[in-house]
Amino acid sequence: MARSRIDITREVCPMTWVRVKLALEDVAEGAELEVLLKGDEPLRNIPRNAAADGHEVKSLEAQAGGVSRLLLVAHHRD
């Protein structure tokens, strides 16, 4: 399955979710989007917002340097 990647470790709210939301719109139905994020706010909000928009939260893993790797599967409503 094709996978895209976005790094939002340097973004702050609300641009963290704006970047991920736009990236999800650009990937095909069922495709994966890998999100690199950092900090409490995106760690708390990005998975929640993605799920609320109908996307699948496949995994969330902590990595070195306080970075987390979130894997989303895009599901488009329209």
Next chain:
Amino acid sequence: MLSEDQIQRYSRQILLREVGGRGQRRLLENPVSVHGQGPALRVALAYLAGGGTPLVGALGEVAFAAGAPVEAMNADVLVSKGPATVSLAALPARGPAELPEIAIGHDAVAFRLASACPACFDATAAALGADDTDADPVALGALAALLVQRVVLARSEQGGVVSLRDQLATLPLTRCPAHQPP
């Protein structure tokens, strides 16, 4: 594709589930013809300019080219300058028939998609009367701007009237002579 400037400028709107990036592109690409006068019109135009909707018309010395993006337009001009009576009524021509239209009346707003009858819309707009000081111009202008966005984003209704008096229910357009029931 939205530019970086557009992403930054419209980020609060992109966040909305009903808009997103695709919806924001639609708002930027679809001009709307707006009719009305007075402070409610200026409020509506300021909101629409802030949201990226291209406008067709003119307000005093502020002119909008048909279909041109209004990103460069300073919304402050619309709300802080010019007499309260400045009007779009003297426009030389309405926008092309294929453009959605919005008319701001006394305490209600009429809207029409391109697929709806222009004569029905005109009959409805004429019955709305002119904007005056009885209605809250901020509420009426904000309502008009929201309806423009609903028309552009949803395209699910042909046209209608939303009144501040009727708890924001959407009422049908007045029928023109050609659409009167037999």
